[in-house]
Amino acid sequence: MRILGVSTAGAGHFNPMKPWLKRLAEQGHDVTVVGPPGLAAAAGGFDFRAGAAPDPESVAAIWQRVAESTMEVSRELVLRDLFGRLNSGAMIPAVRAAIDDLRPDLVLRDPAEYASALAAAEAGVPHARLGVSLSAEIAFFESTAAPVLEDWRPGLHREIVESPILTRFPASLDPSPFLAVVRYRVGEPLARDVSPRSVYATLGTVAPTMPPMRPWFEIVAKVLGALPVSAVFTVGHDLDPAQIAAAPNVRIETWADHADVLSRAAVILHHGGSGTVLDALAAGIPQVIVPLFADQGANAAAVVEAGVGTALPNSGGSAFHIPQGGEVERLQELIAETMASEAVRERASEVAEEMSLLPELDVSVLGIV
Template sequence: MRVLFSSTEGSGHFNPLIPFIDACAARGDDVLVMGPPKLEERLAARGQPYRIGGEPPEAETTAIRERFAQVSREEAAVLIDRELFGRLCTAAMLPALEDACREWRPDLVLREPCEYASAVAAERAGVPHAQVAISAARIEAGALRLAAPALAPYGGQLVERLRESPYLTRFPASLDPSPYTVTRRFRESAGAPHAPLPDWWDGSGEPLVYLTLGTVAGGLSTGAAAYRSALAALGGLPVRVLLTVGRATDIAALGPIPPNVHVEAWVPQADVLASADLVVCHGGSGTTFGTLAAGVPLVVVPFFADQPANARLVDEAGAGLVVRPSGGAGDAMPELGPDDLPLLRSAVESVLAGPSYRAGARRLADEMRALPTIDELLDSLT
């Protein structure tokens, strides 16, 4: 079987496709992965066949990002879902994806939900297509609803066909009921054995708190300030803190680091989760649901995009607590204000002391482990 994969540039968008790419390659399927130029370094490093499509004009994407921080959360969602993903990215990637469908003739197209050009090309070529979830289903259904006006030029039935195409998600039904017509859930393989973390805390046996704001927030102009605020809240607590800031953040800009904190640019998430007692994060889907799959509770500090919705899911499931940032001038990207720091500190103490939060996370992890494997899911698609 020939399987074409397609993604936009973000790691959080591409990463959910990786287990499917690896599973198809292990089965002996022919694989072709496509993405925009900013994804090329990652695709080249993986060693599988790939092609690079187009990207929107830099001036237009820069204008969207500049407006993003100035508008309300609702307006920001329109900018990203409709203008960036629906209009600009679709138009930029479509020629290369149409060429691939015509020349390479895939039997199946697997895409991440924000990459629409591959679905347009698959529809035109008569190729079955499915989407691999990034976020909770109702979030992605809402994003498709916002993108619909930008997708209308590609055919009146396209949006309905996207709603009807198989929606593949690793999120459990109890946490993430789906509005999609065909929803198929799966579990990822256990992968390689976890490597133990170095003893960065000189033999301390205090609970381990993993602090991360993901790859996007850490690279924003407000990222260093958010990390400094979080460290001010966690410094001095009887815990070990591992902070990862991503490669776009200057660690020196964080200022003095509390003695109980160790900072790294990046550590494999699976290695950290194998030892963590608690994760403090922004609520990005990769971090949130990876943490829940490991049975670890969370304190979620949501800033933008799908993060507030993911935070609500964690709270409703009893798997953690939410601290909503109150500072900042705009609604789309609030900041951790001084009044938020005691709330964050208290939330960390409460989750570590309350066994019900770990029980809630473990209940979800058990549900996720009972789902079919990716190989079983692929068999059902072909």
């Protein structure tokens, strides 16, 4: 088969697609990736075609409005105007050209990249979405972008909603509104050798690049340093670990082997990014989430509702979770409560077992080609 993968440049959007592309290539299928210029490095190893990036001034204007807006307004700006009108609009010529040249049998889509849905629908090519977030969140993405989509092609929103969605989220956390849902796992379940006082902390790869989020790194280090734990806190390549004050029980690293720290951690403290949530769920690790922006609040709410962790919600009402008074103390309490909770540990193990029973990622589970 000929497979075309199309994604935005965000790591949280392309990373869920990469295992599919890799497996399909290993099975002898022809795989090509199309994305904005910023995706080139992440798409290394695949045949890559770069589309256009949107006008930088228009993008900057949207982000300025986001910073000044409520959560509700900011999400509309990002989902409709940034992901839809600007980012996807700029990609339409490149995706149309790729489909015309390659005649793919299947288009795998980042659900926030809509040029791929438009071009696939125009050419009559089957397309499927990757579950980069909870299904309800993806439905919200798509309904918010619908005015743009319908301007491009009447009925496109319905065509997207009816396309299959491929997701690692288990049904217990993700009761999907979509009819065509393919749930799968990546690899074998992680072998766990838990150190009872071990904490793994990460705030993802995007937060370190955002000045408004920088105070959280000091807060997390301070919180962990005040607890009777042994912690590894990864801060990415955009921050200097030496610049973050930390107690002796907190090791701050640029990077750590994800599987290794997950296998030993009694609790994970993180930002609520979907990839981190899913890896923690699959490993059966109790979670403490500080959602910072985007869909992380929805992920945190799902984790709490499922009984597999706790969360420090954004009470400020703005698009970004800016530290509020009393949150240091509350975060310390949440970590201690979560580490002590047998109920959370048991529920986390149950969800991990549920995920382990899903079929492994493979073209055979698609049922659409």
